[in-house]
């Protein structure tokens with residue numbers, strides 16, 4: 391039996407999403423920019439997808455720009471703030487995805503911006519008093535803080551951060567790649583200027599996502615070429631992908647509460663199973679705190695047996711992911727920022743609505759057997 395617990399890396403495509411997409415490969419394959427019937431048909435679908443996504447997020451259709459995924463959406467937001475709004479100071483965190491961190495650091499190396507990092511506690515909870523003092527020193531900054539971290543699952547209070555940004559006239563970008571489709575985002579209430587999303591994190595297809603850019607906020611093109619996306623993003627629209635993205639988001643929000651409760655119950659089951667069966671287990675960041683972490687992610691520090699635990703799990707058909715302030719491979723910048731004790735096995739389990747309680751039981755049993763020598 392194969393068990394997939396790496397849903398923060400990517401989620402399986404929902405069958406209903408696949409079914410919604412296939413006609414856009416086989417029948418409605420036109421180019422949305424073409425003026426004949428094939429093109430017009432696709433253009434109508436594109437407009438209707440944009441409208442649906444905007445409705446689900448309480449935004450306007452013109453504020454949704456389709457991209458190739460989260461990386462492009464993050465890059466576009468950052469570039470827009472620097473080139474479009476002329477921002478010279480950026481406030482961010484050590485926990486951002488490399489799509490944000492590497493992009494910002496590259497601009498800093500070129501001398502375009504100066505970056506300040508928000509302080510945090512040992513669990514990675516951001517110090518919003520420090521953020522406010524940075525904003526006081528540098529009003530009109532660009533603030534980039536992710537909603538939830540993809541490695542440890544820490545949730546950041548983006549509502550409070552948005553309020554602070556508004557108070558100090560800063561531009562606020564949030565990477566919601568791990569939370570769109572998993573939490574409600576009301577963009578009339580949330581004080582955010584840019585927001586990045588990616589379909590493959592909520593059972594949609596890979597290679598498609600969107601950037602939300604609040605009306606009146608500077609937006610500069612990352613890709614130059616044709617006049618697609620109101621001249622904001624060149625390149626023939628990935629219509630099948632956009633249809634899949636839209637269907638996946640509709641399905642995610644249709645039963646959001648039910649999915650949340652179910653997935654949280656799987657996470658709780660794993661936390662309890664590990665605590666009951668493996669001595670010396672601990673959880674990274676706020677990962678095991680239900681109020682402060684993403685219900686789809688659990689980052690665990692396990693005793694080191696000297697074996698490559700991820701490989702052992704892989705051999706048993708269990709797909710999880712690592713991180714390694716702990717043992718092998720390149721150190722994760724997130725675990726490093728938490729200053730974790732070295733010499734432990736970090737495993738990230740990430741869940742979806744397609745996982746089952748039986749799968750969790752099997753993982754607990756297997757880990758107990760693998761770690762028995764240490765636990766005994």
Ligand code: PLP
Pocket residue numbers: 398399458459460461462464487489536538539540565567568587588589597599
């Ligand atoms: N931001 C976060 C938090 C992510 O987890 C990921 C993907 O893992 C990305 C950005 C990049 O998204 P994409 O794979 O759609 O480019």
